[in-house]
Amino acid sequence: MPELPEVETIVRGLRAPLEGRVLARVVQRRADLRFPLPHDFAARLQGRRVARVARRAKYILIHLDDGEVLLCHLGMSGRMIVTDEDAAPPGPHDHIILVTDRGAEVRFCDPRRFGMMDLVAGAALESHRLLADLGPEPLGNEFSGPVLAGRLAGRRAPIKAALMDQRVVAGLGNIYVCESLFFAGLSPRRAAYTVQGRRAERLAGAIRQVLNRAVEAGGSSLRDYVQASGELGYFQHDWAVYGRAGAPCPGCACDVARTGGIRRIVQSNRSTFYCGARQR
Numbered sequence: 001m002p003e004l005p006e007v008e009t010i011v012r013g014l015r016a017p018l019e020g021r022v023l024a025r026v027v028q029r030r031a032d033l034r035f036p037l038p039h040d041f042a043a044r045l046q047g048r049r050v051a052r053v054a055r056r057a058k059y060i061l062i063h064l065d066d067g068e069v070l071l072c073h074l075g076m077s078g079r080m081i082v083t084d085e086d087a088a089p090p091g092p093h094d095h096i097i098l099v100t101d102r103g104a105e106v107r108f109c110d111p112r113r114f115g116m117m118d119l120v121a122g123a124a125l126e127s128h129r130l131l132a133d134l135g136p137e138p139l140g141n142e143f144s145g146p147v148l149a150g151r152l153a154g155r156r157a158p159i160k161a162a163l164m165d166q167r168v169v170a171g172l173g174n175i176y177v178c179e180s181l182f183f184a185g186l187s188p189r190r191a192a193y194t195v196q197g198r199r200a201e202r203l204a205g206a207i208r209q210v211l212n213r214a215v216e217a218g219g220s221s222l223r224d225y226v227q228a229s230g231e232l233g234y235f236q237h238d239w240a241v242y243g244r245a246g247a248p249c250p251g252c253a254c255d256v257a258r259t260g261g262i263r264r265i266v267q268s269n270r271s272t273f274y275c276g277a278r279q280r
């Protein structure tokens, strides 16, 4: 499943082919993805100029010149492929194809169809049912220690579970929550409401740093964010703790034979990886 940094690199990769361009032709090859596509979907997109491409949590927002926004989510396995009309014909899972006035094609490929697209009036975007309850954007200017502390106040759940709640912070998945807690030195078991003051500052900083590093690493591993195949986004990354049960902790000079190294526990049916010595 694409995580927030991958969606961010996809958004950056879509800017060059789409921003300022007119959608000269839009091909819709199904009536539905995860949800039914909106009425007159292709016709409403066709002829529109793309004003800008942005992101909210793990949603891609393609702002159009008539004020509407094409809202996209990649679901479990959705991909955006940038190509041109001379490329191989679309495959069976290329459900939506945007062709610009410069001949660039953006294909939305989603074999499992857990992805979605909707057309929303710009003024109604924030109140859209999928966006209305989202917490602050972790890479946004408004995200800070005090903002995070406010979201965590009164929550008795473990901090790990609280950070997975999209109402607390938008767009964080299991991997980035584990990594952020490690760099903040906070135990995933700690009650969320105790993360206030300097701890909240540390955690907000760690979240930003972990996400930004992943965006930079993902971007640098792809040429202008577009792979040779035209595919945007998915990338491998080295994690400090995630998926490293039993490995030496990269933050401590700990003796694995004595400490067991990075620990794995299960919280809310999801694996959590952490260092018991460093994270309190």
Ligand SMILES: [Zn+2]
Pocket (backbone or CB within 6 Å): 249, 250, 251, 252, 254, 275, 276, 277, 278
């Ligand atoms: Zn450690």
